[in-house]
Amino acid sequence: MSVVWLIIGLLIGAALGSVVVYSYGPRSSTSSSPSLSSPLYSVASASPFSVGAAGTLQFAWGSLLNNTFEKVYPNIKVAELFEGSGAVATTEVTTKQFSLEAAADTSVIPTNLFTNITDYQIAFGETQVVIIVNLASTPGMNVYSAWQTAQSQTPFSSQWNSSWQQIFTTIALSNAVVGVSNPFTDPSGYQGAGMIRLAGLAFFGNVSQLYDAIYNNPNKYVMRDTETDLVTLAESDQVDFITSAYESNAISQVANQPSLAYITLPNFINLGDLSQLSYYYQGNFNYTEQGTTNSYTLNPVVYCLTIPKPSTNPDAATLFILTMWSSQGQSTLEANGITPLLPVIIDGNSSSIPSVLLPFTTPANSTTSQIFPSGG
Secondary structure (H helix, E strand, O other), X not given: OHHHHHHHHHHHHHHHHHOOOOOOXXXXXXXXXXXXOOOOOOOHHHOOEEEEEEHHHOOHHHHHHHXXXXXXXXXXXXXXXXXXXHHHHHHHHHHOXXXXXXXXXXXXXXXXXXXXXXXXXXXXXXXXXXXXXXOOOHHHHHHHHHHHHHHOOOOOOHHHHHHHHHHHHHHHOOOOOEEEEOOOOOHHHHHHHHHHHHHHHHHHOOOOHHHHHHHOOOOOEEXXXXXXHOHHHHHOOOOOEEEXXXXXXXXXXXXXXXXXXEEOOOOOOXXXXXXXXXXXXXXXXEEEEOOEEEEEOOOOEEEXXXXXXXXXXXXXXXXXXXXXXXXXXXXXXXXXXXEEEEEEEEEEOHHHOOHHHHHHEEEOOOOHHHHOOOOO
16 A cells, blocks of 8 residues: 555654553543644545444544544545444445445454455444433433432442332333344444343343343334434434443434433443453343344444455545544544544454554454454
């Protein structure tokens, strides 16, 4: 990739001196990252830069594309498709139209695109499952009030447990209506369902109780192909809660909607903490739709990307990734509920990764390899 040699001289000096080892869990935003280079876009501007990514990246990546990348590289023509991760991957298999692809799950790219379309993925950020609450409904207000009470209580105390039991009783065991996304088309579909299973295990001692109350009752839930399609249902009072939601989309989705809010969840059920892997795996489950059954492993919600082998503009994809890893890019991710991983974690064939990106990467270790289907 010719653009690599154009920008490597500008970046490598800073890169080699600034890479740090990322430690999972809460972190400050002080990790070193590349500086944006001058607008060296002559090569990358030759073809359209087509981005295919998880729907929940539309806020973070949309902001980064519009507010940073397109200003630094104004001659690069950007096309964006933000849909369910599985739908984007299926589209790439049949059309090979994307320059860069990203998923909200560590299994989507390997399952759908290894080895003909790509042979690696890079884990670059993580978020957590949250619940979007319709404050215009009585169940929604009751849950939000109970959640506010829980924030002032001592975790794991009897009062705290009682508050969370009240929250999930209202969500799953009352006549409230829940919005969910489809596990077959969108990772948040199975991750939201898994969160419900973990909540049942944690607060009711039964991994299936809350899950069955929702998913075995067609009148209880409304399903869409991606979680980003569910907000209009809450806005029109068709659902009281959205349980297939990430903080990375909830922040923007509720920002200008006074009738909507989101609640955060304990880390042992929110799929946002790698240290909770052994507990998350207790919620693993099978889901059947129209005679087809898939098995789901409850890993943390980790965003991964790849530059496909038939990429329509690999140089622009490389520039965008470097932009995301800059201090401006990292701040944009964090503002949109995504905790950056820097250095990022490689899964698959590292020799396929553009060399200018390698100083900001690290191989999967004995802990992080567990989140990848290939074992890192």
